[in-house]
Amino acid sequence: MASPEGDLALTVKELSNVYEELTLLYRMSEVFSFLSIDEICLRMAEEAVNSIGVEMSAVLIADEGNQNLHTKAFRGCWDDKRVFPRDEGVIWKAIDSKKPSAFCALAETEHQAYFPGLTSLMVCPILGKARVMGALVVSGKGSGEEFLSSDSKLLMAITSQAGLAIENALLYKELESLLVGAIKALVKALEASSCWTAGHTERVTEYALAIGRTLGVNADLLERLKISALLHDIGKIATPKEILNKNDALDEEEWREIKRHPLLGAEILVELQQFEDIILSIKYHHEHWDGRNGLFKLKHGEIPLMARILSVADAFDAMTSDRPYRSMMTRDDAVSEIVSCSGTQFDPAVVDAFLIWIKGSGPTPQHQVS
Structure with a gap:
């Protein structure tokens, strides 16, 4: 039977996680609103590494036809020339389901060949209000630790703000293009x-x-x-x-x-x-x-x-x-x-x-x- 002290400690930890998530959301909303799309993607990759302590992060952005994903920014060891066409793979599944996917032991899954050299993987979709932006891919938590639910919450907090910011930036570019044309x-x-x-x-x-x-x-x-x-x-x-x-x-x-x-x-x-x-x-x-x-x-x-x-x-x-x-x-x-x-x-x-x-x-x- 759980002790009051244990329950209190668990509650404090949950509150701490919520506070961290809210702080990150606030900071990201402030930062992203002043950045270009390239800068948003770079900041997203950096925040992913810093916030949950992974060795690699990559931001993949969908093309105009929403059929291919291209690397826009990354940190760590990643093949930034690789293109991910729409398929049944884990990245597109996460995007289509609008939910994160995590694999702590990638070698034991069907996705090992899809990501050679990676030992673990988490994919978080980057979504705007009206369109798919892409995905954030991270791998390699320190000391072989597993991905936690708090990790996915933090990354989804980052990608949700980034997705809206990228969508707004794209809309601004479209409006600017119309304006310059006029x-x-x-x-x-x-x-x-x-x-x-x-x-x-x-x-x-x-x-x-x-x-x-x-x-x-x-x-x-x-x-x-x-x-x-x-x-x-x-x-x-x-x-x-x-x-x-x-x-x-x-x-x-x-x-x-x-x-x-x-x-x-x-x-x-x-x-x-x-x-x-x-x-x-x-x-x-x-x-x-x-x-x-x-x-x-x-x-x-x-x-x-x-x-x-x-x-x-x-x-x-x-x-x-x-x-x-x-x-x-x-x-x-x-x-x-x-x-x-x-x-x-x-x-x-x-x-x-x-x-x-x-x-x-x-x-x-x-x-x-x-």
Whole structure:
């Protein structure tokens, strides 16, 4: 007959396990929400090793057709080139049943040949709300210990949070793809209205992203910069076509109209509340670093970083492209002009990053200028 002390000890242990699981759930939900899919998978593999003390963990993600599993991240000894096609094997069974499977003595089961070299195995499905994400595979508990129910609970806590985070990240990517597609359609409509702007947006986007990477900006800001670059001239939709397509030099009044396009672009996009930083980057991308020129007379840090990057990328493409009132500059001349305007028109740090890029890889071949 169990003693009160023994019952109490068992209750305390159960409470400790529940607390550990809840703590892990909270920590994972906080961490995963800020990570990319690759980072989520890597963190999942690391947490599996750390939380239950296994020698190997591997995160397998299903392809779009949900017919094959590919390794996305792993820790320990694992064949990351192996592909697991849909079959009756233990991994797909765990996924289809939506339940974990554990084998403490793998050599004594029918699955030994399926996982040569592994002595034990636990498979936990990674599931989103509406789709299968993949599976977490672990093996080799320390000192030959058996897998416990608390182990499967902890791993399922990890995979449940990771599955939702991966699903959300995939949905975000799909929405982002739709958004970028819509933006590109708008840009094509803009560039179709002027024979002088074809390809400009694509090139400015390439240059801006290259400068951003050289500056070391994070992946999230790079995505925002990409959208900013794609939309930076959207205000020209409201510019009269006769000005955009004029074959002679623009007069003073026409220049004033052209210079309004950053403000017009911001006004066009104002309803996109989630794009506030992007709208400000578009609005201020022709401001000068020293504040002496530009529509709003902002200077230095008052100008958003993305706008400062766009300013250099936009100017470089404009100088190395033909215009109705002048011929294109050579690349060297355009670079010299940007250097000469560092500290006045352009942010010196952005110019330094531009020079590192241009002297290294530079524009892609189809965008090279003479």
